[in-house]
Amino acid sequence: MPAVTETGLFCEYFGSQLAVEFGLDAPVPVIVNISADLLDASRDSLRSWGLAPRSGEAVGVEFFRGLAPLNRFAPVGSGRGEVADALRIYAFDMLVQNPDRRDDNPNCARYRGRFLAYDFEMAFSFLYPLVGALLDPAEIPAFATQHVFYRSLVEASxxxxxxxxxxxxxxxxxxxxxEELGQFLPARWASFAARVVSHIRAVQARADVFEDGLRRSLA
Structure with missing residues (x-):
């Protein structure tokens, strides 16, 4: 279903793309156009699923069958592999300032022995005027303590x-x-992409601060 805003479309697409680049198991995103003719031909099926999409451009993602929900009380096992997967997702969400992976809305599941992260619509929260950018992009956001893997990673630390x-x-x-990935985005997203590139590069330039912040956040 087409997202409500251009910002949401951009965040879902580029967030998923960067997540894969970061090493997360995440759905590969594509930009799709839902035509009015396609909707007319599939309206009954969509209605039976409780869906009422509009025509227009949207972001589609790879479909995975057989996802298993996280155990809310112990989402991460004690094995180093699970800890490493969880840490990678936590670190990525802190990097892109994504507050939308919480106990009550994990946007993550188990798939073939790994964690699969999905739904990046709220990534790059510094793009949203009501949230705004941190003074230092390398800082760890205050919402870190609400992350679905936070408590498990504190224990692992x-x-x-x-x-x-x-x-x-x-x-x-x-x-x-x-920057290279951003060049392949639709031109209308150029201003969003430029801000994300600037943010990522700023964190990369202060990687020691970012990593130390991650370490202290889990102490």
Whole structure:
């Protein structure tokens, strides 16, 4: 279904794209155009699913069958692999300032032994006037404590099984690619993309501050 705003479309598409680049298991996004003819031909089926989309441009994502919900009380197991997956998602959400992965709305599921993150519409919250950018893009947002993996990662950190080295590597990888990826976006998203590129590059330039902030947030 087409998103309500251009900002939402951009965030869903570019957020998903950067998540994959960061190393998350996440749906691959595509830009699609829903024609009026297609809606007319499938209206009955859509109605049976409780859907009433409008024609226009939208963002579609890869479909995964067989997703399993997280255990709300213990979303992350004790194994290093699960901790590493959870940390990668947490770090990415802090990087792109995404507040929309919480206990009551995890936007994450288990899939074939891994965590699959989805729904990036609220990523890049610094684009929204009511939220605004942090004074220092490398700061860890205050909503970190509301993240679905926060408590599990704090416990893992106290056990000494949190390794931030892969996060630093992923940040460098995204920092090197973000401008190139932004060049392939629709022209009408250019101003959004420029702000995201600036933000990612600013964090990359202060990677030590960002990583230290992650470490302290989980202490």
């Amino acid at each position: 106290r056990r000494g099984v949190v390794d931030l080295q892969p996060v630093g590597d992923a940040l460098n990888r995204v920092g090197e690619r973000v």
